[in-house]
Ligand code: SF4
């Protein structure tokens with residue numbers, strides 16, 4: 001055996017020190033997983049309910065508004081409420097139109113590096129918190145199917161950009177109220193803030209940072225990509241905040257549009 | 272001055288248990304001060320590694336109240352009331368008391384394919400400030416190996432040790448991959464030999480790093496994205512094919528004699 005071969009041998013199974021217990025932590029390490037599970041579960045329940053209830057997702061001309069819920073945009077089925085339908089649509093789609101599109105934002109968030117961190121910890125207990133034993137007999141991480149699919153994240157990122165553009169378009173359109181003219185209502189601000197948060201979430205994405213400039217070997221040789229990278233890097237540091245803010249706000253936007261569309265509240269016109 | 276209880280794990284490969292020591296604690300003291308006081312008074316044979324007492328050598332890494340910490344940088348007054356547990360790092364084989372055998376990390380260091388610069392141009396190598404700065408963060412590493420210790424991939428799964436470089440070496444790989452004078456493509460190696468895919472980016476390494484290196488965000492995720500470029504992204508693959516073609520063409524053109 002050559003010296004290098006001998007040198008790179010890793011010795012396994014040495015006896016470990018310390019007591020054989022799952023953790024010696026005494027702080028409230030379980031708090032973070034509990035919060036994550038609560039928020040994500042609430043979101044999944046709400047968005048599932050919303051996706052399977054294709055009513056009141058659009059406040060249209062009858063109410064003098066043009067507000068569409070982000071869960072239903074673009075509305076791609078022939079059954080979409082009058083005025084909400086996108087230019088292209090599917091004839092005879094029997095289910096809720098939301099089901100045609102939600103796979104993209106869902107896939108984007110499921111494969112997001114930040115959400116992965118959160119659900120691996122909170123739902124999968126792999127590990128539940130740092131220096132707390134993970135609950136699995138064997139572990140292969142993201143090396144095998146299905147988790148190897150996480151590597152498709154950048155495609156969902158691209159799709160996310162298309163959705164952001166469409167939701168931005170929805171927000172701009174909302175400023176023109178049918179039969180009234182241009183004006184600002186609470187609904188327009190809600191849609192605008194929603195689109196802004198989604199842009200911030202996408203632009204702070206790790207795949208975005210990599211594609212902007214992280215990929216290059218030499219910043220000096222790629223000055224424009226270096227500039228882009230410098231622009232998105234501070235956003236990337238706040239990716240977690242944007243992930244939560246945009247998630248919660250997208251649900252609140254849906255709630256708001258539903259309340260307006262159902263007539264429960266009037267969308268206040270500000271000026 | 273107050274009295275505190277330290278529960279220190281004492282033992283070696285044949286077994287061990289907690290010993291309780293009640294010792295005095297003065298203002299501003301760190302856990303290492305108390306360990307030294309215990310050595311000086313009750314237990315001269317208590318084994319513990321340390322060198323700088325300034326958070327710069329990485330020798331005194333152990334676990335305090337269940338979390339990887341530097342003994343010399345953890346102030347007693349920052350810990351909650353009540354007894355303080357001090358245990359050796361869990362992931363590495365025990366030598367004695369708080370001292371572990373961290374040679375796993377040296378084996379992983381030996382595996383890293385070295386920097387491979389292009390032939391020296393006549394005017395010498397040049398590196399620009401923006402490229403120097405990029406790897407600066409990674410060079411702050413003091414090799415305390417607490418990130419390796421906390422990483423559940425090997426902390427909870429000993430069998431993964433043969434095939435897993437761990438966060439400390441992922442920052443080394445990242446530094447090399449971001450080096451403008453490096454021509455070595457380690458992406459296959461990182462995926463197959465260094466086991467990058469085992470990391471599930473749960474960020475515990477980042478949480479414990481005493482140098483506050485953003486290990487996951489700035490090294491591991493950029494490496495994962497590089498592996499995606501090389502293996503899982505057909506668009507990037509196609510782009511490379513086309514670019515390589517134009518590059519060869521440019522190279523061909525360069526050897527054409529001037530008219
Ligand atoms: S982020 Fe990856 S390398 Fe760091 S501790 Fe977690 S699994 Fe280990």
Ligand code: SF4
Pocket residue numbers: 329411412413414415416417418419438439442476479480481482483484486
């Ligand atoms: S990266 Fe941080 S935690 Fe890991 S060995 Fe270096 S200094 Fe220690």
Ligand code: FES
Pocket residue numbers: 108112113114115153157201202204205206207208239
């Ligand atoms: S969206 Fe979170 S990392 Fe890409």
Ligand code: FES
Pocket residue numbers: 320321322323324325326327328329330331332341342343344
């Ligand atoms: S003794 Fe050097 S880091 Fe603690």
